[in-house]
Amino acid sequence: MSDTIITDVVIVGAGPAGLFAVFELGLLDIRAHLIDILPRAGGQCSELYPEKPIYDIPGFPIVTGQGLVDNLVKQIEPFHPTFHFGEMVEAVESIGEPNHPAFRVRTDAGKTFECKCVIVAAGGGSFQPKKPPIAGIDAFEGKSVFYAVRRMEDFRDKNVLIVGGGDSALDWTLNLHPVARRITLVHRRDEFRGAPHSVNAMRELVAAGKMDLVIGQVSGIAGENGELATATIKANDGKAHEIACERLMPFFGLTMKLGPIAGWGLNLHENLVPVDTEKFETSTPGIFAIGDINAYPGKLKLILSGFHEGALAAQKVHRYVYPDKKLTFQYTTSSTNLQKKLGVN
């Protein structure tokens, strides 16, 4: 357990809305830490459509998802935000009063933050591995069915079934190969999306008889007390056969789930967080929600809405962080004070 990190604001989610909130807070001298379950900034933009063009960002006739994220990261550099990637915020606990809010925020990596305000910019929720619809799979998860490798030793001398055709499936096929007793890679077609050198390395192992490649889909699993014994593979011609295996790793990409947010005591409506449209504050004073995760009459799930919401939320955050300071509205074009903060004057 690390020491508690003290900051003004914790932003949950480092997608476009969360990133731009750093800018608006920074102009008001408010420091922020960003926490995201993904290994990099950008949220859905980077995860779902990094190369796809976006046409409705004001001032950018065309920009890719990754291009927008890269620009936002550059734009907030003057405010030195601290990123905590690969971590999920598990708990947000109120330790203040309605007029002087304060929160203790804990992540699943064991970090603790204390802050005056929390901005939830979690988009569609946290990205989590897709679980295949195999009957009874729940009983094996965490014991013999894994969606990520936390400890290589869990796979030592085991017959491991890896399912998927992308980089995750191929990388773990290659990495676990020296450790496992035998690896079987199962994919629905004999074509792989992964990096060509990984595909070649896998094919060489198969040609040398050092692992198996099976074309088909897993239709069932069996075992006892959470320990897997066999998996049924349905080939594309409809024929099924069983493979003995003690470990299964399905790699079907990521999906968005609301996750622990549901347990933070906020009012929720259909997995969204209702806010007012003046401050974008939730039912808990000091906790704000911006971007795709919030709901209010007329809400449009556009990136530009998230930017606007962050700017307005920052005004109210300022009152909580600096209760005695009067906020004077200024423009970045003319204010030498703001330009100094941006490092351009």
Add this chain to the structure above:
Amino acid sequence: MAKITFVDSEGRARTVDAETGSTVMETAIRNSIPEILAECGGACACATCHVYVDEKWVEKTGKASAMEEDMLDFAFEVKPNSRLCCQIKVSDALDGLVVATPGKQG
């Protein structure tokens, strides 16, 4: 304008009007068709608008592109008639199209 019928995994059919030029996914979302999530909003980036095209229509809707085939790797219980319906454009030729939705998208 075309009529499209969505049959859910329980066998319940819903027939809706689809605008020419829109996609089958957009038609589903506009009409609150269950079992179509479309998390990525039509970018062919998530495989949560997976459908099975009725055998009689497979020829007319055509084959999945290489990119769509890649994304279908993320779908469950993929069959030869599997498509991501954000990649099927509505035209008059698809009037009467029938697609089935799987029980689980994501």
